[in-house]
Amino acid sequence: MTDNKTHQPDQNRPFSDEETSGLYRAIHERRDVRSQFLPDPIPPEVLARLLDAAHHAPSVGFMQPWDFLVIDSKAVRRAVLGIFEEENKKAAENYEGERNAQYKNLKLQGILESPVNLCITCDRSRGGTHVLGRNSIVETDLFSTCLAVQNFWLAARAEGIGVGWVSILDQEKLAKTLKLPEHVYPLAYLCLGFVSEFLAQPELEKKGWRSRLPLSDLVHGSTWGAPLTEQALEAEIRKG
Numbered sequence: 001m002t003d004n005k006t007h008q009p010d011q012n013r014p015f016s017d018e019e020t021s022g023l024y025r026a027i028h029e030r031r032d033v034r035s036q037f038l039p040d041p042i043p044p045e046v047l048a049r050l051l052d053a054a055h056h057a058p059s060v061g062f063m064q065p066w067d068f069l070v071i072d073s074k075a076v077r078r079a080v081l082g083i084f085e086e087e088n089k090k091a092a093e094n095y096e097g098e099r100n101a102q103y104k105n106l107k108l109q110g111i112l113e114s115p116v117n118l119c120i121t122c123d124r125s126r127g128g129t130h131v132l133g134r135n136s137i138v139e140t141d142l143f144s145t146c147l148a149v150q151n152f153w154l155a156a157r158a159e160g161i162g163v164g165w166v167s168i169l170d171q172e173k174l175a176k177t178l179k180l181p182e183h184v185y186p187l188a189y190l191c192l193g194f195v196s197e198f199l200a201q202p203e204l205e206k207k208g209w210r211s212r213l214p215l216s217d218l219v220h221g222s223t224w225g226a227p228l229t230e231q232a233l234e235a236e237i238r239k240g
């Protein structure tokens, strides 16, 4: 780890303007990458930093239910690609006519083009039979693991590394291919690598599949559909 990237906790120091804008930049410029992967390997120290960022995600009862499978085996990746192709054929059946043709033209994975794949799993039994905070909502272990994925994704963007999530996969076949124990769920299958470019907008938006919804349509008042009583906030949201 280079000195300027060594994390030195300082709970009480406010973020500088530069640090704050760096965080927002990662959020706004993070992309799901499928088509722009370069074959260059990710330096081990960089990958270690990204995994450490994932490992600092919040988790229910501090359960830390994640494990990270760093998948460099071409044979394993080819097997996963086979699962994708099978599932993607089924997925295409959801669309007819022009939409079907448009779907088939989308690139929805970079399993072999990226230099390495990563499966972030959720060990549903970690922490024993009762985990603080998980009594009523059992899926909180899965939610926690999603947060680890997001930490990884944002840190990767800051390091100039693209991440693409592939979920068009049969979970049971994936678990079997990765030899996961029964209680371990393959939550996120990710393709990672340096990229030729980060697109300015989501690839699905660029290709006319779907657009970002206006935030103003999504923010409600105290109950579903109720207007915001905070007028200043509403005005800011409408400004976009």
Ligand SMILES: Cc1cc2c(cc1C)N(C[C@H](O)[C@H](O)[C@H](O)COP(=O)(O)O)c1[nH]c(=O)[nH]c(=O)c1N2
Pocket: 030, 031, 032, 033, 034, 107, 108, 109, 164, 165, 166, 167, 168, 201, 202, 203, 204, 205
């Ligand atoms: C849980 C989950 C699952 C998937 C995705 C994301 C998430 C969160 N996305 C990526 C998704 O299409 C993308 O995030 C949106 O289109 C928005 O684009 P940006 O991520 O902002 O670039 C995704 N992309 C893809 O090409 N193949 C896939 O199977 C999936 N699956």
